[in-house]
Amino acid sequence: MQVWKFGGTSVGKPERMHSIRTLITSTEGRKIVVLSALSGTTNALISMGESAKANNEAEATQKLDELKAHYDSFIQELYQTNEGLATGRKIVENEFSFIRSLIGIRPFTLKQEKELVAQGELLSTQMFQAYLAEQGENSVLFPALEFMRIDADGEPELEVIEKKLTAMLDQHPDKQLIITQGFICRNPRRQVDNLKRGGSDYTASLIGGAIRAEEIQIWTDIDGMHNNDPRIVKRTFPIRELTFEEAAELAYFGAKILHPSTITPAKMREVPVRLKNTMQPEAPGTLIANQSTDREIKAIAAKDNITAIYIHSTRMLNAYGFLRRVFEVFEKYKTPVDMITTSEVSVSVTIDNPENLAAITAELREFADLEEHDLEQSIICIVGNFSADKEGIALKVLDAMKHIPIRMISYGASEHNLSLLIHSKYKADALNVLNERLFYYEDAMKGIFTAP
Numbered sequence: 042m043q044v045w046k047f048g049g050t051s052v053g054k055p056e057r058m059h060s061i062r063t064l065i066t067s068t069e070g071r072k073i074v075v076l077s078a079l080s081g082t083t084n085a086l087i088s089m090g091e092s093a094k095a096n097n098e099a100e101a102t103q104k105l106d107e108l109k110a111h112y113d114s115f116i117q118e119l120y121q122t123n124e125g126l127a128t129g130r131k132i133v134e135n136e137f138s139f140i141r142s143l144i145g146i147r148p149f150t151l152k153q154e155k156e157l158v159a160q161g162e163l164l165s166t167q168m169f170q171a172y173l174a175e176q177g178e179n180s181v182l183f184p185a186l187e188f189m190r191i192d193a194d195g196e197p198e199l200e201v202i203e204k205k206l207t208a209m210l211d212q213h214p215d216k217q218l219i220i221t222q223g224f225i226c227r228n229p230r231r232q233v234d235n236l237k238r239g240g241s242d243y244t245a246s247l248i249g250g251a252i253r254a255e256e257i258q259i260w261t262d263i264d265g266m267h268n269n270d271p272r273i274v275k276r277t278f279p280i281r282e283l284t285f286e287e288a289a290e291l292a293y294f295g296a297k298i299l300h301p302s303t304i305t306p307a308k309m310r311e312v313p314v315r316l317k318n319t320m321q322p323e324a325p326g327t328l329i330a331n332q333s334t335d336r337e338i339k340a341i342a343a344k345d346n347i348t349a350i351y352i353h354s355t356r357m358l359n360a361y362g363f364l365r366r367v368f369e370v371f372e373k374y375k376t377p378v379d380m381i382t383t384s385e386v387s388v389s390v391t392i393d394n395p396e397n398l399a400a401i402t403a404e405l406r407e408f409a410d411l412e413e414h415d416l417e418q419s420i421i422c423i424v425g426n427f428s429a430d431k432e433g434i435a436l437k438v439l440d441a442m443k444h445i446p447i448r449m450i451s452y453g454a455s456e457h458n459l460s461l462l463i464h465s466k467y468k469a470d471a472l473n474v475l476n477e478r479l480f481y482y483e484d485a486m487k488g489i490f491t492a493p
């Protein structure tokens with residue numbers, strides 16, 4: 042069995058939904074098809090929730106009406122029969138009357154907010170399943186809220202997902218296509234929750250891991266993982282193969298094509314992940330698996346909204362236990378540390394979740410001196426197989442970045458990651474100069490400009 046996930050742009054137009062039907066029915070084998078909300082819907086729902094939270098009922102209702110008008114015209118083109126269209130209308134009417142009731146609730150709390158953002162995936166999957174039924178396909182809709190679970194820390198419970206999903210699959214042995222929602226789940230209080238923005242990729246990987254699928258395919262609007270962020274850098278190219286480790290680093294350090302946690306369940310259960318382009322299905326895309334070809338430098342990614350904390354203590358000199366105390370503070374506030382560098386009397390760390398920054402720095406000050414922390418930092422992450430480091434990777438990187446102030450460098454923690462911390466205002470420049478130096482330098486020397 043395979044798991045295929047289609048993102049927002051891939052389901053964002055009626056004709057795209059038609060192409061997805063062709064794609065999922067043109068290859069043999071049972072598939073679980075995970076869908077995102079139509080592009081723009083999750084943002085629209087979040088914005089509606091903000092108006093509701095601010096008690097601006099008129100604004101929330103106006104946003105709702107605009108979104109509903111989009112769905113009203115979408116279904117006109119999606120369905121090909123009057124019966125199909127009637128079913129589509131019923132789905133849209135039911136969903137939007139529920140949304141209307143949600144945004145009227147006062148106070149509008151986190152519970153309502155989470156229910157509201159879940160409606161995007163509930164809409165897209167019901168509409169698509171009704172379209173498949175209209176076309177006579179042998180499919181069934183599995184509500185993700187019945188099997189996708191997270192624990193009190195927001196971590197998915199893979200064993201629970203496996204048990205519930207396997208039981209559901211056993212009840213429908215004749216169904217070839219199983220449609221389900223990405224992104225949404227239930228928390229331990231049985232409330233509707235989600236896997237954070239972009240979470241449909243994570244859903245696909247959790248399902249693939251849970252059922253030990255043959256392969257997980259993530260279908261999006263680009264032909265695989267590129268060597269650099271195509272939104273910022275002009276000359277990028279798709280990478281054909283990545284190891285789980287390399288892909289995990291790129292996703293975690295900002296390659297938007299994948300939710301940061303996507304690779305974890307796939308790697309744990311050794312299920313290959315293939316990234317494919319819905320608009321260009323014949324393109325090979327990227328295969329993520331245990332092995333990959335040995336190109337030394339594979340890709341560059343950047344993660345924004347990083348805070349750097351600089352900790353000093355003369356007590357650190359020749360002392361043990363100091364780092365433990367530092368990390369206990371981060372552990373207490375459940376705040377992961379991304380980068381760390383140390384000297385004899387100082388340690389610098391970065392975090393991407395500043396929610397508890399004030400409490401963390403107050404506790405650190407009880408036993409150390411803190412320099413003013415830096416906000417608006419970006420981690421630039423260079424990923425590849427550096428085990429031999431034949432080519433002097435650090436030299437090339439620092440040479441390319443010589444005009445950009447670097448706050449921290451981390452190299453050697455693993456054989457496939459070199460990270461640098463810079464102010465976010467230098468990010469675009471850094472990504473571009475590194476692209477030229479690491480991927481086009483030899484060509485530039487020879488006067489040719491072709492992607493490797």
Ligand code: ADP
Nearest residue numbers: 048049050261263265266267269270296297298
């Ligand atoms: P979906 O809606 O299908 O989940 P996303 O918008 O979340 O799609 O992810 C795809 C987008 O990720 C691409 O259109 C591209 O602009 C962006 N992106 C950022 N970094 C990379 C990268 N290294 N490789 C490919 N795409 C990337």
Ligand code: ASP
Nearest residue numbers: 077083224238239240241
């Ligand atoms: N619809 C959700 C979002 O926009 C999840 C996803 O698209 O992966 O974040």
Ligand code: MG
Nearest residue numbers: 048239297298
């Ligand atoms: Mg995405």
